[in-house]
Amino acid sequence: MEPSAAGRKERAKPREPAARLEKAKQKSAQQELKQRQRAEIYALNRVMTELEQQQFDSFCKQMQASGE
Amino acid sequence: PFFVNRGGLPVDEPTWERMWRHVSRIHPEGERVAQRIRGAADLPKIPIPSVPVFQPSTPVPERLEAVQRYIRELQYNHTGTQFFEIKKSRPLTGLMDLAKEMTKEALPIKCLEAVILGIYLTNNMTTLDRFPISFKTHFSGNYFRHIVLGVNFGGRYGALGISRREELMYKAPVFRTLSELIFDFEEAYRRCWHTLKKVKLGHCVSHDPHSVEQIEWKHSILDLDKLTREDFRKELERHARDMRLKIGKGTGPPSPTKDRKKDVSSPQRGQASPHRRNSRGDRRPSAEKKPADSKAMPDLNGYQIRV
Numbered sequence: 001m002e003p004s005a006a007g008r009k010e011r012a013k014p015r016e017p018a019a020r021l022e023k024a025k026q027k028s029a030q031q032e033l034k035q036r037q038r039a040e041i042y043a044l045n046r047v048m049t050e051l052e053q054q055q056f057d058s059f060c061k062q063m064q065a066s067g068e
Numbered sequence: 069p070f071f072v073n074r075g076g077l078p079v080d081e082p083t084w085e086r087m088w089r090h091v092s093r094i095h096p097e098g099e100r101v102a103q104r105i106r107g108a109a110d111l112p113k114i115p116i117p118s119v120p121v122f123q124p125s126t127p128v129p130e131r132l133e134a135v136q137r138y139i140r141e142l143q144y145n146h147t148g149t150q151f152f153e154i155k156k157s158r159p160l161t162g163l164m165d166l167a168k169e170m171t172k173e174a175l176p177i178k179c180l181e182a183v184i185l186g187i188y189l190t191n192n193m194t195t196l197d198r199f200p201i202s203f204k205t206h207f208s209g210n211y212f213r214h215i216v217l218g219v220n221f222g223g224r225y226g227a228l229g230i231s232r233r234e235e236l237m238y239k240a241p242v243f244r245t246l247s248e249l250i251f252d253f254e255e256a257y258r259r260c261w262h263t264l265k266k267v268k269l270g271h272c273v274s275h276d277p278h279s280v281e282q283i284e285w286k287h288s289i290l291d292l293d294k295l296t297r298e299d300f301r302k303e304l305e306r307h308a309r310d311m312r313l314k315i316g317k318g319t320g321p322p323s324p325t326k327d328r329k330k331d332v333s334s335p336q337r338g339q340a341s342p343h344r345r346n347s348r349g350d351r352r353p354s355a356e357k358k359p360a361d362s363k364a365m366p367d368l369n370g371y372q373i374r375v
Contacts, residue, residue: 044091048095049146
């Protein structure tokens with residue numbers, strides 16, 4: 001191997017673990033965000049499901065009261 | 069409005085903010101809903117449901133119940149934002165990849181997502197036929213669309229799916245004819261004051277999760293305004309016969325897959341009836357409003373019974 005190529009190869013090596021570490025951190029952060037979003041989505045869905053049910057029940061009562 | 073998350077997961081910031089803005093607009097408590105939930109430290113931990121796994125001896129009807137329980141456990145998505153983008157024209161293999169993602173991410177879903185998931189979770193049930201059933205209904209001046217996955221096991225029809233209304237999703241495979249199944253849905257719609265206007269029936273979906281075929285969503289399109297009751301029933305049975313014929317003859321080459329692209333050729337229609345359309349076609353946009361009905365509905369701040 002030529003000296004310059006060997007030098008490039010030597011310089012490239014320390015970056016690889018750092019790049020991999022960074023990638024792993026990003027993946028972990030993304031996973032955490034997904035988990036957080038999932039928790040908030042289900043909390044929101046519970047609230048909106050209750051709202052829908054209340055509105056549906058009220059509507060049904062009105063329909064029955066008006067004798068359709 | 070109907071929002072779709074097109075950026076994958078996690079949800080990107082613009083889509084996330086749009087979701088919360090929408091909720092604040094439609095919920096009586098407005099922004100307080102978001103304030104209570106966003107950033108809260110004590111939100112309940114929602115376990116990720118386990119995809120049902122079956123012993124070889126488990127009967128198919130029992131498997132369908134388990135699949136439906138799984139779908140139900142994900143919950144119907146009432147947030148106003150659909151989290152998985154479904155392009156109906158995608159090859160089956162792409163839709164199955166999406167279904168797999170749905171099981172990994174485990175978020176609330178709506179009816180079309182449930183159909184894709186239903187197909188994915190029943191691919192290994194080779195004696196079960198699956199076909200999409202789409203409904204268009206009318207309520208209080210608006211049109212509504214819904215879809216379920218029709219199933220046929222041993223000549224008995226049923227359905228898998230998810231809906232806001234319990235009666236418009238799962239049906240055990242006990243109906244002797246396709247007509248009986250569809251009439252059951254029609255009656256369920258009537259009980260929540262929806263009038264069934266149109267039914268679209270797809271053809272049977274391949275069991276090969278790597279197939280590059282597209283799902284045929286509307287092999288038969290039945291416009292109830294243009295059919296007598298008897299004709300409606302006949303057309304439904306004609307579709308059922310078409311499905312039986314296509315399966316029985318095993319028409320066409322094996323489903324083209326990613327590994328066999330060189331052999332791809334169009335699946336033959338065989339002896340099945342040509343694509344049937346029983347109306348001049350529906351050119352109405354999905355949100356079109358009709359003039360107010362003579363039978364006025366009580367106004368609950370404009371509440372619409374969606375399905």
